[in-house]
Amino acid sequence: MKLIVSGASGDLGGRVARQLLDLVPAEDLILLTRNPDGLADLAARGAEVRAADFDRPGTLATALSGGERMLLVSTIAVGPTRRAQHRAAIDAAKAAGVRRLAYTSCVGIHPRNPSFIVPDHTYTEALLRDCGMETTILHMGSYADILARAIVPQALASGHWVSRSGDGRLAHVAKDDCARAAAHVLADDGHAGAVYEITGPELMSNREAAALAAEMAGRPIAYLEPSSADEEEVAKQAAAWVGPFTLADLLSSELAVRDGFNAICSDHVEMITGTPAKALRQVYAEAGIGS
Template sequence: MSKILVTGATGGLGSAVVNALLAKTEASNIAVLVRDAAKVETLKEKGVSVLVGDYSDFDSLVAAFQGIDKLYFVSGNDIHNRIPQQENVVKAAVAAGVKHVVYTSFQRKNETATSPIAFVAEGHLKTEEWLKASGLTYTILKHGLYTDLLPMFVGEQVLETGVIYQPAGDGKTAFALRTDMAEAGANVLISEGHENKIYNITGAKTYSYQDIANIISEITGKQIIYVSPSVEEFTKTLTEVGVPAEYIGLFAGFSGAIKEGEFDEVSSDLADLLGRTPVDAETFLQGVYGK
């Protein structure tokens, strides 16, 4: 069996991939890369190898990648430093002789600077280019938006306010559950036939925020309405209630991308990799709001 290394193992996606792998292969086949080994003591107790490294420290990556056959490369969350960090990961994988890199990229249509999410896109696009030019065997997983983010996007107080307030217009999104994406990634890691392939990892259907409002209304019996302001009004309103500028920009960027149709493409790739239909938004929202 190949030796698999999962980066970002203390984060939501990386930890979910490790959990999926533990259900499919022996712990001795799995390693994790973390900055703080103390945070994954339970994994070590299960027999998972724990390696310490940092995307900003090239030498630590080369050392950690020794003897690794397959690397599950979770994209970094430090947007400002993502480009040099991820270049380090690709170069270190080459230097260490990693056989296969599985990279978590993003779903998109617009790859230009005019995209509302250009601020997060650049690092992904460059990393894909580096992988293709590196000589490494790669698999690129173009992840759509997590269904898990819906409670944050609709607002923690949505049942109290009765309003979903996002500048996304009538745009639709093929939301997919993070654990489904993680299981699909684990299946790629433990099987063959994915060499130099690109998969679009989306849910099986698309939803607008009006659809989400209708679903939550049906689940809770409370009427939820969807209001789509202009970006300027959205920014002004959230600034006045004290929301930090970086969060406003993040929400506005993703809503703008939704409005422009960046995430409205449905692919069967996730279902094919899972061998089943992905969990839909109705099921997820029932679990959140049907209590």
């Protein structure tokens, strides 16, 4: 059975593709990307790499032909562009005869969730409900890797962790666990119609995540609420959140955490893959925090 992974040269999509090579024969994999040259290693292992750009819907019929299941990795240009890209991908999958479409959404889908990322996922999930294909929705939690690789190193350097998220809790999840779950959902039977919460194994506030990092590193981190944070500090921290996002975007996501929209923790990673999700302590340790 042919399995399609979109966005396969992205960080998540690449991890999914590599996980799938352990689960299915390489020749069953169709990897879509705007940058086929970047996937020469996976092509050499036997996967079929095809050029696909959701901004060019006319090219997608060829790119998706023959695929039976597909993972649509949500794209990165938040807003109308992303919604159009997702619509083009879903329409093309349907036209190409894809039977089951899995999609990487986010936790906390709710009409009053203030996070800037939510409206696109709400829109896309509505398209999926009406698309006529079998679907599997993966509500991905916040990547623990962003803390471990960007926020914590900066907080340790400056001594400050600035956040509007207050004591709102979330279950940060390792990107590898997201990828493992997505790979299994694609390769295994029994996931049609499912909606999963792909989270880490424990709820904690960012204040607790800061305290854990400080304890492991043996260095203090002051967790600053907005009243005590100067704008320069906030802007510096925002810059660590790589990507084309504005400060207002990031603040909207912190307010979503503060207001409880991300307080979701499940065992679905273990249910889907047979292996529990990594704790934040382990993700920190693997990123070298405290060593």
